[in-house]
Amino acid sequence: MVATALAEAVTHPAAGAALDIEQVSHAFDIDGIELPVLSDVSISVEPGEFVALLGPSGCGKSTLLRLVAGLDKPKAGRLREDEERIKHPHPSRVVVFQDPTLFPWRSVWDNVALGLEAQGILKSQRQRVDDALDLVGLSSFRNAYPHQLSGGMAQRVALARALVNDPKILILDEPLGKLDSLTRITMQAELVSLWQRKAFTTLLVTHDAEEALVLANRVIVFSERPAHVKADIRVDRPYPRHRGDPYLADLRRQILGLLGLDATW
Amino acid sequence: MSTYSLSDGLASGAPRTSRAPLLATWIRESGVGVLASITWSAFGLSCLWWEDVGDWSRTHSLGIAAFVIAAVALFGTVGADYLGSAGKALRKRAPWLVALGAFLTLWEVATAKLAWLPLPFFPPPQAIIEVYTDDLPKLLDSVFASVKLQLGGYLIGATVGFLTGVSIGWSRAVGYWVHPVLRFIGPLPATAWLPIAFFTFPSSWSASTFLIALATGFPVTVLTWSGVASVSNAYYDVARTLGAKPSFLVLKVAIPAALPHVFVGLFMGLGSSFAVLVVAEMIGVKAGLGWYLQWAQGWAAYANMYAALIVMSLLCSGAITLLFSIRDRLLVWQKGTVKW
Known part of the structure; x- marks a missing residue:
């Protein structure tokens, strides 16, 4: 069973996995007081889907991502990847955080190699690191240290560090949130083309309704904390999408309305 | 331009x-x-x-x-x-x-x-040169004895301190038991142990090694510990999602991240171990530069004292230079470090 799974992983580049979030609730203990963050969230994601999670700041979206990654366990409910219960972190579900969190003591190449090294397969698969660096266009910076990189470059390295593992689910926690608007637009386009090429399932947390609509197949809108699903909107538009598309503009108005921001439109 | x-x-x-x-x-x-x-x-x-x-x-x-x-x-x-x-x-x-x-x-x-x-107390330069040319064998023996004692004690202290620091920083159980001991014993100047050490240890050499190790170990332990404890959780999260096991988290995340702190500890340990070395040599050990100083004073050979002092200063400075160059090599990824 394990052997066949391994053989498959080697021969086929990872395609997306299905993700089931079933009646998940979660709470934090802060000085003995229970603070609910997620309340009865159920989302079913098809393999290869690009889902954006949109909601007010601090509503619990990032917490949901940590549960999906397996970094924390939910207080109630279940999460499954391809029918298998998520209990621990696994390199098939890789997170790209808002901060690149590159290891400053490692060169760019060594940062990207981190996952393969941790899994003990780096020696035989060094080529994958080079390929991942090629993919994000940073081959010439392989020997640079993180403090020598710009914000956008650092985030690209973080993306390469995730993609080198051929994840089935790519979890993006506002990865473009701290970039300047030009870099941001470029990287949005890169994300879409990477996703189209690699066909991994993508979960993207964002504050930005426009970003969600330009990138995702589906936009899920969350309420204030404790977060529950307020709307599940399908975005049926071909890629590459245009920001000025009236269909998207209409959806954007709807979404901002759901978030209680009608007046600003 | x-x-x-x-x-x-x-x-x-x-x-x-x-x-x-x-x-x-x-x-x-x-x-x-x-x-x-x-x-x-x-x-x-x-x-x-x-x-x-x-x-x-x-x-x-x-x-x-x-x-x-x-x-x-x-x-x-x-x-x-x-x-x-x-x-x-x-x-x-x-x-x-x-x-x-x-x-x-x-x-x-x-x-x-x-x-x-006044003359016997302030010898001229040529008197010091005379010590270097005429008393060289004895001086070299002293240098060798001091370096041997210092190196042994320092390496033991640094290794034990580093391992203890990583363990306290990593494991709550180890921290529970070791932390109070560290708080109780650590701040005590290592030289306060001198009288006890010299009659409990089989030789003055082993006693001095122990004291130098103690003087080195305390700052190395505390700074390694604080280094490991201050590693951002985000690094662990990243490593865990990429499939890292606990051993990887310690060896490849916690330790490299703590290394800048460790070197501060090693630097401080070096300073306090020099002090212990000289005192131990003056009091118990019958060799080394500290002993040479004491011996020269007994004979009112003041030129020898100055000569030994100069050698000692060169050795201590050299040791710190060596430590800094090792640090610069290991921590090339850091920017803006102090040049020694």
Whole structure:
């Protein structure tokens, strides 16, 4: 069973996995007081889907991502990847955080190699690191240290560090949130083309309704904390999408309305 | 250099400035070297001009050596352009050569020639040179004994301190048991253990090794611990999602992230272990530079004391230089570290 799974992983580049979030609730203990963050969230994601999670700041979206990654366990409910219960972190579900969190003591190449090294397969698969660096266009910076990189470059390295593992689910926690608007637009386009090429399932947390609509197949809108699903909107538009598309503009108005921001439109 | 302004163009057009800057440049580049050669010549002259008030055998050689250095300073700085990097280095240090020459002249005159400073306590430079030439075997033995003791104790202390620090920082259970012990024993100066250590340990050498290890271990432990404890959780999260096991988290995340702190601990440990080394050698160990100092004082051989002190200072400084160069090699990824 394990052997066949391994053989498959080697021969086929990872395609997306299905993700089931079933009646998940979660709470934090802060000085003995229970603070609910997620309340009865159920989302079913098809393999290869690009889902954006949109909601007010601090509503619990990032917490949901940590549960999906397996970094924390939910207080109630279940999460499954391809029918298998998520209990621990696994390199098939890789997170790209808002901060690149590159290891400053490692060169760019060594940062990207981190996952393969941790899994003990780096020696035989060094080529994958080079390929991942090629993919994000940073081959010439392989020997640079993180403090020598710009914000956008650092985030690209973080993306390469995730993609080198051929994840089935790519979890993006506002990865473009701290970039300047030009870099941001470029990287949005890169994300879409990477996703189209690699066909991994993508979960993207964002504050930005426009970003969600330009990138995702589906936009899920969350309420204030404790977060529950307020709307599940399908975005049926071909890629590459245009920001000025009236269909998207209409959806954007709807979404901002759901978030209680009608007046600003 | 690359900025261009109107006045540059005007200045280059005026011929009156072309000669004066040449002289100014020459004075700026070689003047200090000439001055250095003058002060060293003065030192040489001060050695040879008058008779010594005491009986020292190396006065003549020292005077000659001073003139040789004066010549090197002169030709080295004036001809620096033909000497490559050595000439450049000499030019950079020329102001120090000036100061050193002046200081030695003053020292020579104040001790050997006019005896302004009371004599047995303030020996002239040639008396110290005499120690290096005539008492070299004993001095070298002492150096060897000190280095051996220091190195053994320091390596043991640093290793134990590092491992303890990582364990406390990583494991709550270890922290529970070790932390109170550390708080109770750590702040105690290692020298306070001297009387106990010397009769509980089988030899004075093992007792001193233990004390040096203790003096090194405490700061290394505390700083390694704080380094490991202050590693951002985000690094662990990243590593875990990429499939890292606990051993990987310790060896490849916690330790490299804590390394800058560890080196601060190693630096502090080195300083306090020097203090313990010298005291231990003065009190119990019958070898080493500390013992040599004590022995010289017993014989009122003050020149030997100064000679040993200079060697000791060179060794301690060398040890710190070595530590810093290891750090610079391991922590190339850090920016803006202090140059020793």
